[in-house]
Amino acid sequence: xxxxxxxxxxxxxxxxxxxxxxxxxxxxxxxxxxxxxxxxxxxxxxxxxxxxxxxxxxxxxxxxxxxxxxxxxxxxxxxxxxxxxxxxxxxxxxxxxxxxxxxxxxxxxxxxxxxxxxxxxxxxxxxxxxxxxxxxxxxxxxxxxxxxxxxxxxxxxxxxxxxxxxxxxxxxxxxxxxxxxxxxxxxxxxxxxxxxxxxxxxxxxxxxxxxxxxxxxxxxxxxxxxxxxxxxxxxxx
Ligand SMILES: O=C(O)c1cc(=O)[nH]c(=O)n1[C@@H]1O[C@H](COP(=O)(O)O)[C@@H](O)[C@H]1O
Numbered sequence: 001x002x003x004x005x006x007x008x009x010x011x012x013x014x015x016x017x018x019x020x021x022x023x024x025x026x027x028x029x030x031x032x033x034x035x036x037x038x039x040x041x042x043x044x045x046x047x048x049x050x051x052x053x054x055x056x057x058x059x060x061x062x063x064x065x066x067x068x069x070x071x072x073x074x075x076x077x078x079x080x081x082x083x084x085x086x087x088x089x090x091x092x093x094x095x096x097x098x099x100x101x102x103x104x105x106x107x108x109x110x111x112x113x114x115x116x117x118x119x120x121x122x123x124x125x126x127x128x129x130x131x132x133x134x135x136x137x138x139x140x141x142x143x144x145x146x147x148x149x150x151x152x153x154x155x156x157x158x159x160x161x162x163x164x165x166x167x168x169x170x171x172x173x174x175x176x177x178x179x180x181x182x183x184x185x186x187x188x189x190x191x192x193x194x195x196x197x198x199x200x201x202x203x204x205x206x207x208x209x210x211x212x213x214x215x216x217x218x219x220x221x222x223x224x225x226x227x228x229x230x231x232x233x234x235x236x237x
Contacts, residue, residue: 008213076104117150122182162202
């Protein structure tokens with residue numbers, strides 16, 4: 001069941017990333033985000049592939065359709081499993097992204113990544129959505145609208161907090177991939193996350209994958225933290 005956990009490799013250098021991957025040998029699915037990709041570029045992807053790991057390339061694209069189409073066309077060549085874009089990029093950009101990924105993969109013969117839309121960052125609370133972002137609808141409804149728009153534009157899934165996953169599962173169906181960061185075991189610090197559930201709660205609610213970073217990677221004993229998370233979810237699924 002630990003194949004349901006994607007560990008966020010949020011470290012600044014290739015050396016630190018490889019050290020963690022080697023220490024957490026049982027982790028089969030890693031997320032490469034902005035910090036590590038800006039630092040190493042595609043090199044880290046090659047390192048992970050050479051160890052037969054699955055890869056979530058989390059670059060959270062957010063730009064105009066032409067720019068995103070170009071980025072998606074080349075990102076499709078990396079041969080990663082998952083790729084992110086912000087739903088707020090809008091319908092035209094989401095559509096351009098899905099088309100570009102298909103085009104990039106078709107021209108190279110490389111299996112396309114599943115494109116998933118970030119519905120609303122898990123670091124945003126209801127209050128911040130209303131007061132800072134001036135979005136005048138309830139947070140769960142906003143997250144659902146973003147996910148439905150992504151689905152309509154042909155995306156494979158969405159990133160949402162585990163608190164919204166049951167509602168999205170009901171509305172988007174079983175084929176729509178739901179990937180949940182904002183996961184905190186009871187023993188871990190919440191930090192900058194605002195909408196969290198425990199790993200067991202998140203899986204029970206219907207998440208396909210849990211994205212967990214600091215509770216494991218910043219732990220004094222990452223192997224023990226990984227094992228504790230695996231034990232917790234083994235009791236659930
Ligand atoms: O797209 C993501 O992965 C993502 C979306 C989101 O809404 N919230 C979120 O935390 N993430 C990522 O998930 C990871 C969570 O890490 P921790 O908070 O350390 O568990 C980070 O790498 C974030 O970049």
